[in-house]
Amino acid sequence: MTVRQDDGPATGATTGPPVGAAAPSFSHLDPGTAPAAWSSWLGSGVDAAAAAGRRWPAVPDDTDLERLVVVAAHPDDETLGAGGLIAAAAARGVEVTVLIATAGEGSHPGSPTLTPDRLAALRVAEARAAVGELAPTAALAVLHLPDGGLADLVAVITGAVERRVGPRGGGVWLVAPWREDGHPDHRAVGLAAAEVAHRTGCRLLEYPIWAWHWGDPAAAPFPETQLVAVPLPEAARAAKRRALDEYRSQVLPLSPAPGDEPVVPPGFREHFTGDRELFIVDAADPGDGAGTQPASGAGDRVPADPVGGTGLGADYFDAMYAADADPWGFTERWYEQRKRAVLLAALPRPRFRAAFEPGCSIGVLTRELGLRCDTVLAADISETPLAAARTRTADLPGVRIERRRLPHDWPYGRFDLIVLSEIGYYCTEAQLTELAGRAAGALDPDGVLVACHWRHPVADYPLDGDRVHEILRATSGLQPLVRHLEADFRLEVFVRPAAAGGTVGPELDR
Known part of the structure; x- marks a missing residue:
């Protein structure tokens, strides 16, 4: 020892x-x-x-x-x-x-x-x-x-x-x-x-x-x-x-x-x-x-493979990063910049205690979260982008970057913010159901789960964004506090039912 x-x-x-x-x-x-x-x-x-x-x-x-x-x-x-x-x-x-x-x-x-x-x-x-x-x-x-x-x-x-x-x-x-x-x-x-x-x-x-x-x-x-x-x-x-x-x-x-x-x-x-x-x-x-x-x-009896199906694995993403260090254009595309701003604006509080961001990629959103959270755990299935994520957040001591394969490598601990940004459609329906359950179970009573996904079908992806959000609504036990719909992406903020009536404090009551 x-x-x-x-x-x-x-x-x-x-x-x-x-x-x-x-x-x-x-x-x-x-x-x-x-x-x-x-x-x-x-x-x-x-x-x-x-x-x-x-x-x-x-x-x-x-x-x-x-x-x-x-x-x-x-x-x-x-x-x-x-x-x-x-x-x-x-x-x-x-x-x-x-x-x-x-x-x-x-x-x-x-x-x-x-x-x-x-x-x-x-x-x-x-x-x-x-x-x-x-x-x-x-x-x-x-x-x-x-x-x-x-x-x-x-x-x-x-x-x-x-x-x-x-x-x-x-x-x-x-x-x-x-x-x-x-x-x-x-x-x-x-x-x-x-x-x-x-x-x-x-x-x-x-x-x-x-x-x-x-x-x-x-x-x-x-x-x-x-x-x-x-x-x-x-x-x-x-x-x-x-x-x-x-x-x-x-x-x-x-x-x-x-x-x-x-x-x-x-x-x-x-x-x-x-x-x-x-x-x-x-x-x-x-x-x-x-x-x-x-x-x-x-x-x-514990089932052999309750998740089932075949989602996209590390090899798929390793190949993407081998061809392009920023394959989705997080740093340059206006679509990505604006979508990030909408997501951050939709969060119902200015600060959070502990956030978890699976699928962090090169850490562009991670950095923004790190400025509003005491601690952030960011993870990705591929090791390749994590070096860039660590460099991008090196001056934020509360940010930790790890490699994890979800849903089964879900982290220990509880969070008051979980961000599922553009990752749900890489899962099968069974995998996403498992992921939704893990996320809901890890939320603090005042916790927030924000999901944001591209709506158009992609040949490689098991799901599209609309189906991802249908599954999250049906299986997480959470209720939407914020809904934002555009032609290209859907964003929802989910909370526990007791908080779904709103988060405005009594000091703003009229």
């Missing part, structure tokens, strides 16, 4: 999910959320599900499991998050591969006892001993990428993971850190694993680690409908305990000196000692949750 800031030298602190207004800061030295609080939350959910005649969390059907590939950012992540699964799979003869991205040299940046090089050597040795306890025949590889520096190496990690999974993912479970765990290295490894799952069709399970520490059960930080539980036989639990004991540099102090404190103290370790391991599956990914086994009744 390594705790570092998102950038700059390691300090023993990091931020939680870097999106939305609720992104927490945390340190491994903080008390954190008590395991008992999570047990109570989980128990309440189990009881409610049982009363409804179903089982929650669902239990993955492992009859298709032939190979298990577990990916970790740092030595001990694999044991904390998936050690029981590794041990149980190995005990039944499943082929196990463990891939660790870094040697974990940044876990104790202020240590007076061990240099980063010595710590790296120690932690790799601990990893070999720990994995040996879990799965004696497992293949273990350490990439020795820089601890704390994985955010810029997602492509490298993706290649390494894909080589372990192989070209076809049938029978493969790929297990990786949860992308929204709050640590930039965990996110990088999670993104790489998600990309490999998308390419190969293997089943992806994501394990939270730091979310148990910073998360608030009352705030429901996990997508509960995507939570699955792997029961652990006692032999697997015992193997996991022994494996964690091997990580002496993490579970014990390096010395009594300040800076040598354990990164996994007993209270934090307790999160990982139960009779099951919890994972997050993404129902939008091929294979994810496809084999989820209900305790009773067919209603518990």
Whole structure:
């Protein structure tokens, strides 16, 4: 386990999910959320599900499991998050591969006892001993990428993971850190694993680690409908305990000196000692949750691919940007300039706390949003335009640019502004329905969703703009506050029903 800031030298602190207004800061030295609080939350959910005649969390059907590939950012992540699964799979003869991205040299940046090089050597040795306890025949590889520096190496990690999974993912479970765990290295490894799952069709399970520490059960930080539980036989639990004991540099102090404190103290370790391991599956990914086994009744089964259909993928947009750095003329066309001005004028408030703009492209609208919002998360399916978006918004500290594939890679957090500008028609109807649900669920009570789309049909696009807005109105549960219709584009501002009567404050009442 390594705790570092998102950038700059390691300090023993990091931020939680870097999106939305609720992104927490945390340190491994903080008390954190008590395991008992999570047990109570989980128990309440189990009881409610049982009363409804179903089982929650669902239990993955492992009859298709032939190979298990577990990916970790740092030595001990694999044991904390998936050690029981590794041990149980190995005990039944499943082929196990463990891939660790870094040697974990940044876990104790202020240590007076061990240099980063010595710590790296120690932690790799601990990893070999720990994995040996879990799965004696497992293949273990350490990439020795820089601890704390994985955010810029997602492509490298993706290649390494894909080589372990192989070209076809049938029978493969790929297990990786949860992308929204709050640590930039965990996110990088999670993104790489998600990309490999998308390419190969293997089943992806994501394990939270730091979310148990910073998360608030009352705030429901996990997508509960995507939570699955792997029961652990006692032999697997015992193997996991022994494996964690091997990580002496993490579970014990390096010395009594300040800076040598354990990164996994007993209270934090307790999160990982139960009779099951919890994972997050993404129902939008091929294979994810496809084999989820209900305790009773067919209603518990998670559908294999509820989104379905084929929208436009990253390859389509990569080709567009390869031919033209600004293929839609965001910076030069009067149509785009005027449409942006209309969209910004339609927003019912001068400022917002936290905005999310999927499909940000080269960041022209992103910059305008950044001037009116405390924080903006902007994302695109293609990596190519994001460099320009980052450059364009470099002087706006509240703007963060990320690569995400929606709807399934929807960010953690809540927003009071979500902007769907010229992206809905790239989706199939099923994908857009999923996107609308994700967006509505992420809106604060006073939140605003603005949608703006070109109305004319385009041969490559699954939908046209009018159909996009029909689906948003029918499936989001939101109501229009503003409607603007022109021959070329349609713009609507959606709010929750309670706010649909208007947003003018009482100071302007007549």
